[in-house]
Amino acid sequence: MELLLGTLKFIASSALDVMPIAVFLFGFQWFVIGARMPNGRRIAVGFLFVVVGLGLFLVGLEQTLFPLGRLMAAQLTDPQFLLESSGRLVSELAWHDFYWVYIFAAAIGFSTTMAEPSLIAVSMKANVVSGGAIGVGGLRIAVAIGVGAGVSLGCYRIITGFPLHYFIAAGYFVVILQTIAAPKLIIPLAYDSGGVTTSTVTVPLVTALGLGLAEAVPGRSPLLDGFGLVAFASLFPIITVLAYGQLAALKERVFGSRPEAEDAKQE
């Protein structure tokens, strides 16, 4: 019963989120284009699916993934747990004693990105636009590896306390180098994949991990060091997606299966 009420509440709130957008779209169609929405009924049904789907998705996350993820982040950064896994007190821990945190960060970054609805949407579009050359699965795995690596490195930064912008500036330097070398067609998509990764699923878990970590490590302030993991999670996918394009181009050159090697990208 409680679950049912919760579900209804989430569906109602996602309807409230989607409503202004839907009103705006239909209004613009009506007043500016001056014609009714083609397939209006089908689109209305589609919006209904989006609202109900988003509501169910969020209530499910609220029931399962978020509490579990927060609990696990807290458990892995618990001084008692760290003492058992490394045999040392928190004040004596070196950065590599947090290895379970790094592994967890990488694994949770990777797996939550694979379930991110916005990323699925963009991959579907990229697949159609590229005429099938960019695989839905391949792109998502490339992005997910980026998020996993980014979050893991972000945890390393929190533990060691290096300034955030050094990492970010270095990361963008790598992006510039790759932009020069990578196939042109992958570049816009790669830049987009940075923003796509960080929406409904990944952000709450990653933020919980960052804040837990900053609280557990002596000398870190949750305010100054707890933030910034999301920035890592949006930088690294750019690098891995560019690398995905470069690898595909390299494969093309080595095996030379297609004449139009510059444009063709296979999965």
Place this chain on the structure above:
Amino acid sequence: MNKSLHAFARDAGNSFRDLLPIVSVIAAFQLLVIRQPVDGLLTLVIGGLLVVAGLTFFIFGLRLALFPVGEGLAQALASKGSVFWLVLFAFVLGFGTTVAEPALIAVAGEAGAVAARAGAIDDTPESMRSYAFGLRMTVALSVGSALVLGVLRILANWSLPALIIGGYALVTLLTGIAPPEIVGIAYDSGGVTTSTVTVPLVTALGVGLASSLKGRNPMLDGFGLIAFASLTPILFVLIYGIVV
């Protein structure tokens, strides 16, 4: 009917596959590393099923509504040939979807508290609220301008890498001047602005626009709008931190 039922079943299968990595990661960590009992297993199973159902519904609705609407509007606006309406559409879409974003409201509230503690503003609820409101407006304005810039880029065929890299160079520069408390929040605000409903719409807008203009490649010119939407909030929030 039969066909759409078939598509629905396939989406459901895909959703299961998409959530499998999360389930295995959590199960592995619980069983091997943390080794503490988890209570409420039934709730977890029901919740998991809800996530699968929700994702399936969402993807199904996405294909039915969000993609065709975004692309249809972009094409209609492009064939109308009015840059004014196109730019207005992009701005309102960016501003409107961001200003009400729950994640942004939460982050802005937190930023107000941080700024008060750091002594940047008076430590009263009133000034904290106005700081948070200003921040929210700044971010919404930045996303609106990002989409306008992105649409103008597609129309005028400007170079995406030059704009993006130039933007991040500016971010690096401003980071040096901005008060340190705002930096983490600024960098994170780039990520919170692009919500699950906005991303498919914006992507469809870009691709639809690029495919209805002559001499544009949808792959080269259609993507990149979201890249702007995650860059400009960082820039605008850093400037907000410097000015306020």
